[in-house]
Amino acid sequence: MRTLFRIAQEELRLLLRRRVAMLGLLLLTVLSLSAALVSWQQRQTVAADRARYQAQVNEEFDAQPDRHPHRMVHYGTFVFRPLNALAAFDAGIDAYTGHTLFLEGHRQNSANFGDVRQSSLLLRFGQLTPALVLQLLAPLLLVFIGHGVVAGERESGTLRLLLTQGVGPRQILLGKLLALSAVAGLLLLPAALALLGLSLSAGALPLAAAALLAAYAAWLLLWAMAVVGVSAMLRRRRGALLGLLALWTVLLVLLPRLAADAASTARALPTRFETDIAVAGDLAAMGDSHNPDDPYFAGFRRQVLAQYGVSTVEDLPVNYKGLLGIEGERMTSELFDRYADASFDRQQDQSRWMDAFGLLSPVLALRRLSMTAAGTDLDAYRRFLAQGERYRYTLIQSLNRLQAEQIGYAEDRNPTQQARIDRSHWHEQPDFVFEARTPGQTLRSAAPAAAMLTGWVLAVAALLWAAGRRLGRVA
């Protein structure tokens, strides 16, 4: 054990004397800290903007004058996707998804004004967040700093010296790993501070923040082990460096894109254009509420009349037009839900496809884990849209009910004057509140990715173990 610490200590002492390495370390720490600060500030601005718009829209809804409820069905409302506090750490798909959802009767709109369609292609170079720094840049720095930890000793002949002095090969590797892990810990420090700050000040879930920290610690440990292992297995420093750089490029730059391409070809999505037409077609096939002879709506009328025990719609104690509105909305919403679910199922299929590539490239597992914990993944977005739709349905049906109960049938059919109800009814409609995943749900959905990442750590640890045996034989 003492030897192990001595080796680590010696390695770190050498590192302190390497100016370029220290400069790199310093730069990355500064970059990480500034990424944390800037993306926190950005997140605050965005969240404040969305909260302000939401408040404005809620106020405007309540301030509408006395009106016919059906006018309010068309007036509708907006909901704005709130931004999770941890989005400051990993923005995930936030920029790639719309945040403004218009809710109205008879239609299901898309969430619009996502950054991706409002930015130049510069956005595609990536967003500077602590997550990006740790996912891509920190491993690269570990490669630069650590590629020579063993290969360098071998080149200078000191490795053989150490081994002949009776230092075990695995002790050497573990000592080197300890030194690199210390560097990794230093790289993780700004992120840990950012996560702590987000939990304390911005209300991020401590459990999710802890999961993020653990995931990135595992990620950096994975790279530290890979760097020591490759450095031990290749004869020359240069070979180790080039090999590790190639590994970094293939695993972190190349494979994720290939995975995304494969996933999108494997499962193509229908366009909104088609979905809209399909919904309209299905709806027309069900029946036309404006046609007095339509079989479906004739049946509906009979059923309503029987329910109230009257013989004509004029005799109903409620406004038949309102009931028709309720029935029509129920029918369209069912279709919307069915098509939206099908589209999202397909998208999640694509994402699962991509996740499977995590077996080839661990960064995909890390990314999944990170976005899930940060609440910036596809599933969180789907939750928002589903809750928005549920809110839309409840609101529209409550307005339709107002039409059925507060406005008389005859009054509603008078073409020269529009019936209105009191504006106080608008206040009665509850505001939209987004319910994020509970910590338990978050951890459950992150579990498969966490298992995959753990698998990678174990696999690379086994490789390192094997490298130790080999080191003892060939050095």
Add this chain to the structure above:
Amino acid sequence: MSWLVHELRLIAHSRLCVAALLILCLLASIALVSGAREVARQRDTLVRLAPLHASDVAAVAQARAKDGDAGYAAYYTFYDTIDPPSAAAFVALGLRDVAPLALRVRALGLQAQLYEGESFNPELALTGRFDFAFVLIYLAPLFIMALLHDLVSGERQSGRLSMLMAMPGAATRLWVRRAGLRLGLALVGLGLPLSVAMAVMGSGGLALAGAMSVVLAYVAFWGGLCLLVASRHWSSTTQATTLMAGWVLLTLVLPSLANLAITQRIPVSQGVELMLKQRQNVHGAWDEPREATMQRFFRSHPEWQDTAPLPLKFHWKWYYAFQQLGDESVAAEVAAYRSGLLARQQWTERLGWLLPGVAAQALLHRLADTDLPAQLAYQRRIEAFHVEIRAFYYPYVFNERPFGAEDFARRPKYLAPERPPQLAWPLLLPLAGWALGVLGLGAWALRRSRED
């Protein structure tokens, strides 16, 4: 020419060189095929949509032609607009993975319809597509580094350097030739698949020339940078480290920092605001005296002033008048929104003067017509078409002319215009400047390093 044979033999003997060149060529080819497949998929989708839309409109026509009310016909009839990919789109897919390929609009307020999005998987969009632009901008520099980083230090480490130095001028000549040859081969590895693919896809000579100049300049820039680093008396690991750090800075860190700055400095919240305001104005019309709305409409559209006065009951002309007034009331916000988006694009292009990767990206996507300006141009075409739609219905609605089946057949059709490829010449200038400058600097530094 014996040096050429000798150098080629050297390359053939270096496993790293051969592998790097072959893999580069392979990746470029895969990217081009993958891009072409994506473009074919987009075209297929458009082909699939056309009959769907036609039958949808036919159903509306059948249901509405009987009563002959143009107001209903205009309300229920959707119009399809399409944005087919250009012949060079497969080179750089750009924003086409997140923007609608086709958008349906109707005669109602356009501003409530124009920003409708497409359903796409944001997790895939976040990762990005594997297209030629990606191979060129991100991967090609890494391969050039692999080919060139130890130009000098490799000779030094193998002990041949002092011998080379003893011959006046020999070393410089050797390195310039060697570097030139390797860069040339990298250029072939990228350019050959590109020219074949662009010829097959019928992108046209101008697009090919433009794309090839971008490839040439970008490869030359990275080659120059490698020469510059190779000329330093550093170990090959230090050189590799420096180059990789440069790559990270130029293609990851600086662009994302710049994006952050641009997003913060040029907010485009006008998009959301115009949508909120347009909705307020459109729906507010239901609570205003209808005559006042009509008078406001007549002020900007006097041609309908002398039509019959509004009846007591609902009339479509009032409806379409307030829909249009709603659009017009946010004209200033729309203009501000667009100019904000264009300003973001302009600053990105200005950034191209400092960052060759950004310039190459902007140039390729302009050529492919898949960038933000392309999206805005599509929106403007939809806007112009929407003017036609309104102009088509208004005579029926305002003059209360019956609208029958033959009138349905006369409705305007959206025609996607031919768009010739555009080369952003002003951006090629800094890219070429960087390439020549750094290449020259690299050659000069190599010569000097011999004299030291």
